[in-house]
Amino acid sequence: MTEPTEATPEQTTAFELVGGEARVRELVDRFYDLMDLEPDFAGLRALHPPTLDGSRDKFFWFLCGxxxxxxxxxxxxxxxxxxxxxxxxxxxxxxxxQWLQCMAWAMEEVGLAEALRERLLHSFFDTADWMRNRPD
Known part of the structure; x- marks a missing residue:
């Protein structure tokens, strides 16, 4: 990797744009709060264990990276x-x-900028779509 110069400015990561670890934790917590509380996400919630503490931590650790x-x-x-x-x-x-809608709602509620939300939702869709393993 080369050092940034005027010709190659340092790239800002999505992690930095979100606001670092504290904001990622806020996003993850809001995501799981919505999943736990909103009837629209009942199918998604059913895939998770009764307590979401472990899921929250693992998703936070994953999402940071x-x-x-x-x-x-x-x-x-x-x-x-x-x-x-x-x-x-x-x-x-x-x-x-359901996962994408829950994440979109969480991103909006924690106040991520619209352009960032759109960028992330596009990437989230690609990953979430790749996770499908059952026919509709």
Missing amino acids: WLGGPDHYVSRFGHPRLRARHLPFAISSNERD
Whole structure:
């Protein structure tokens, strides 16, 4: 990797644009709060354990690294192997769409800028769509 110069300015990561670890934690917590409380996300909630504490931590650790920040998840568990880790759960377009709607709502509620929300939602869609493992 080369050092940034005037010709190659340092790239700002999505992690930095979100606002660092405190804001990622806020986003993750709001995401799981909405999933736990809103009837529209009941199918998604049903895929999770009764208590969401472990899910919150794992998603926070993962999301920090996925956004370009610290690789907390990798340092604890190794490569995320997202698809393999989600294969035991029935994920169709319905669960994908619930996940995306819940995340979109959480991003809006924590006050992420619209352009950033759109950028992230596009990337989230690609990942969430790849996680589908059951027919609609």
